[in-house]
Amino acid sequence: MLRAGFIGAGGRSQSAHYPAVARLPDVEMTAVCELDETRLAQVIDRYDFPHVYNDHRAMLAEVELDVVYCVMHEKWLLQPALDSLRAGKHIFIEKPPGKNSAETRQLLDAAVERDVYAMVGYQRRYTTVVREAMRRIRARGPVSHAVTTFNKKMLLDRPEYTTTLWNDVTHVVDLLRYMVGSEPVEVTRYRDKFDSVDWNHYTALVRFASGSTGVVFGNRASGGRVLSAELHGVGIGCYMKLPEEIDIREDDRQTVLQGWEINGDDPEDTPRYEGALAMHEHFVESVRNRTIPVSDLRDVIHTIRLVDWIETGQCPD
Numbered sequence: 001m002l003r004a005g006f007i008g009a010g011g012r013s014q015s016a017h018y019p020a021v022a023r024l025p026d027v028e029m030t031a032v033c034e035l036d037e038t039r040l041a042q043v044i045d046r047y048d049f050p051h052v053y054n055d056h057r058a059m060l061a062e063v064e065l066d067v068v069y070c071v072m073h074e075k076w077l078l079q080p081a082l083d084s085l086r087a088g089k090h091i092f093i094e095k096p097p098g099k100n101s102a103e104t105r106q107l108l109d110a111a112v113e114r115d116v117y118a119m120v121g122y123q124r125r126y127t128t129v130v131r132e133a134m135r136r137i138r139a140r141g142p143v144s145h146a147v148t149t150f151n152k153k154m155l156l157d158r159p160e161y162t163t164t165l166w167n168d169v170t171h172v173v174d175l176l177r178y179m180v181g182s183e184p185v186e187v188t189r190y191r192d193k194f195d196s197v198d199w200n201h202y203t204a205l206v207r208f209a210s211g212s213t214g215v216v217f218g219n220r221a222s223g224g225r226v227l228s229a230e231l232h233g234v235g236i237g238c239y240m241k242l243p244e245e246i247d248i249r250e251d252d253r254q255t256v257l258q259g260w261e262i263n264g265d266d267p268e269d270t271p272r273y274e275g276a277l278a279m280h281e282h283f284v285e286s287v288r289n290r291t292i293p294v295s296d297l298r299d300v301i302h303t304i305r306l307v308d309w310i311e312t313g314q315c316p317d
Helices: 011-022 037-047 056-062 074-086 101-114 128-140 164-180 270-274 276-289 297-312
Strands: 002-007 027-033 051-053 067-070 090-093 118-120 145-153 184-192 201-208 213-219 221-233 236-241 245-250 253-258
Touching (some): 002 011, 002 056, 011 067, 011 270, 011 276, 027 056, 051 056, 067 074, 074 090, 090 276, 101 118, 118 297, 128 221, 128 236, 145 164, 164 201
Parallel strands (some): 002 067, 027 051, 090 118
Antiparallel strands (some): 145 221
């Protein structure tokens, strides 16, 4: 039985992470730490934690834990995550992993030093339609091209704490790199402010070492939320509406599958096929088997390098 502690009980934690972990067999939700009394009461009532804290350092010192879920705004993440790693705990954190790449590197260094894992919640890697696209493309040969799109309406009237690329569009930067399976060697990017005081429109063309190309669209000056991706090989292309559908064009034949059809999931079980549940299952399995998680910081640091490249227009190296 893995003993899990939680630091943070905000909206994302309660809507996605707590419910997913609660579904995992052989994981005990052992302890929780939250400063907001209302949020703390909500998760105590729902999950019946035996150990409750408002100081994460006390929780780490007093409760025997195997894993710690540190899910909070990037402004507050660094110290609780570092303290958990230095206490020898495997951690799960949301994206972005810190408020800048320097903090990401601190977290990675701490994880490596203590020989523990620091998995990042890039859940699009675990979405069923993405995995099906990758399986089908690689069965035909190498990836030739990929496209990721994440649009919203965000006409900002005040600066972001970080940037919308760092804290949200990063999802599809990571997805692009993950699907292609190679590292960038050239980046051409544009960023703009449309009816906004801060950057809210990103476009990037990426050449990868494998010879593949990729395009990221992150338009926060659009009319609403759209999350989609494409993955192509020779003679095959997969067009995805994430998480609900994949349209496969192979040798002039079309196959359309709903996300839940691929693995025979319940159509009402959105966390299963959208990736949140699979992501947490993978984290726990990795801890048990002592295998590095797919989206551990040891890999994610390369996504952060690409995010920085798109943000600044300069190769970080």
